[in-house]
Amino acid sequence: MKTNITAGFAAILLLTSCNNKDKMLDSLADYNNSKEEQGYHFGDQLQLPKEVTDHAETVTISFGDKETSNLTVDPKFFTLGDNDVTFIIKTESGEILNQDATINVFAKNPExxxxxxxxxxxxxxxxxxxxxxxxxxxxxxxxxxxxxxxxxxxxxxxxxxxxxxxxxxxxxxxxxxxxxxxxxxxxxxxxxxxxxxxxxxxxxxxxxxxxxxxxxxxxxxxxxxxxxxxxxxxxxxxxxxxxxxxxxxxxxxxxxxxxxxxxxxxxxxxxxxxxxxxxxxxxxxxxxxxxxxxxxxxxxxxxxxxxxxxxxxxxxxxxxxxxxxxxxxxxxxxxxxxxxx
Structure with missing residues (x-):
């Protein structure tokens, strides 16, 4: 009986973890898609959704050969135009999640x-x-x-x-x-x-x-x-x-x-x-x-x-x-x- 209860509890934890993981990735994907047309300017802060920030231990942005955990649009890492990046999320439970995104950075003044x-x-x-x-x-x-x-x-x-x-x-x-x-x-x-x-x-x-x-x-x-x-x-x-x-x-x-x-x-x-x-x-x-x-x-x-x-x-x-x-x-x-x- 005790074994069945333990197994059931483990299954619930696994299901909860999967649901949290899916919610985090889905919300991050929705956020990135919504911001792609609007874009950013240098100095802007990436305001990630609560589904990510509430369950993430760390968030890192990878540019392939370089990474930053600073969620500011910094010209040391970003360029004007489209930036293909990967969000690397370490969850509170220790899982590593990856989400690809395109971050557009625009000029501050209109042409x-x-x-x-x-x-x-x-x-x-x-x-x-x-x-x-x-x-x-x-x-x-x-x-x-x-x-x-x-x-x-x-x-x-x-x-x-x-x-x-x-x-x-x-x-x-x-x-x-x-x-x-x-x-x-x-x-x-x-x-x-x-x-x-x-x-x-x-x-x-x-x-x-x-x-x-x-x-x-x-x-x-x-x-x-x-x-x-x-x-x-x-x-x-x-x-x-x-x-x-x-x-x-x-x-x-x-x-x-x-x-x-x-x-x-x-x-x-x-x-x-x-x-x-x-x-x-x-x-x-x-x-x-x-x-x-x-x-x-x-x-x-x-x-x-x-x-x-x-x-x-x-x-x-x-x-x-x-x-x-x-x-x-x-x-x-x-x-x-x-x-x-």
Whole structure:
């Protein structure tokens, strides 16, 4: 009789423990889901549900290779944008529970919607699959992609015919490019290398391996000190211009209510980085010190006029002519000069 009572009591304890465990994980999952769209800002405190705090001895947040028991959104651990984490809960009974979550961290200030007018239009070769776009004076330097037809070209703004062309090997898909002094640096999509060219002749000088952290080459610009690259993620990678295989620092980008990934073609101008978002008709104005998107250009109308119904003919060219912005896209027939209001 005593054995049966003991066994029954143990079963009740086990059932209670399972119920508590399920309630803790379910409540934490509901909490995380409810906060994902609303997001957090740096300095915010994670207010976990009572079902967790009442039965947890400790709560730790794991970021894969680092952990913290501080439930404050601290930039030492979190970045702007989406953060994939695991909550590790040690219960009062000694059990270890794991709950995966995405914690979105947003910029504190809203992006400014930047108004503009179209000041001028110039012809652009619609055969060019634009990946990198630079303007120096009235000279355009353009990196065009696609396997088997990638090239680096140079032409005068207002003329769609190149004055110089440097064809890429058939196995190279050209991507973003930027000017540093008398050199042009250019990324490749999946070859894990970059090229350096003489700006005047477009002849190749050298090549370099991309850092391992950069899975694919997308956009590239120069901020006067470092090369800045994108790889289709939310990150801006600042590279040592003298050794582009070395990452100096990484900055994640987000807006006030949005996370941004697929950052693509880049341009640095007057202390800010401008980036388009692949398959979106927007260009972000980004504070490179913090990663906060401080402004946004909406080019929906211009994109619709040029994409010919092809989803791959996206906005993908940013340059500056004085204080005016030049924009174009993949297989677009025009370059637009934009005057900011």
């Amino acid at each position: 400014q919607n930047i108004s503009y007018t179209v000041a001028a239009e110039y012809p652009h070769d619609p055969d060019n699959f634009v990946e990198g776009f630079l303007v120096e004076g009235n000279t355009v330097y353009e990196s065009d992609g696609l396997d088997g037809s990638s090239q680096l070209i140079k032409y005068t703004l207002g003329s769609a015919s190149p004055s110089l062309t440097e064809k890429q090997p058939a196995d190279v898909f050209s991507e973003g490019c930027t000017i540093v002094g008398d050199k042009i640096y250019q990324l490749t999509y999946k070859n894990k290398i970059g090229f350096v060219y003489d700006k005047n002749s477009l002849k190749k000088i050298s090549q370099f391996p991309l850092p391992n952290v950069i899975g694919e080459g997308w956009g590239l610009t120069y901020d006067g000190k470092n090369l800045v690259a994108t790889d289709g993620s939310k990150n801006l990678y600042f590279l040592d211009v003298n050794d582009p295989s070395k990452v100096v620092r990484t900055v994640a980008v987000a807006g006030h209510k949005e996370t941004y990934d697929k950052l693509n073609e880049l341009e640095y101008h007057n202390g800010f980085i401008y980036s388009n978002i692949w398959h979106k008709p927007f260009i972000l104005k980004i504070n490179p010190a913090t990663g906060e998107a401080v402004g946004k250009f909406d080019f929906t109308k211009i994109t619709a006029e040029n994409d010919q119904g092809n989803s791959e003919h996206v906005l993908n060219g940013i340059a500056f002519k004085g204080e005016n912005m030049l924009v174009t896209g993949k297989n677009w027939a025009k370059i637009y000069e934009i005057a900011v209001k």
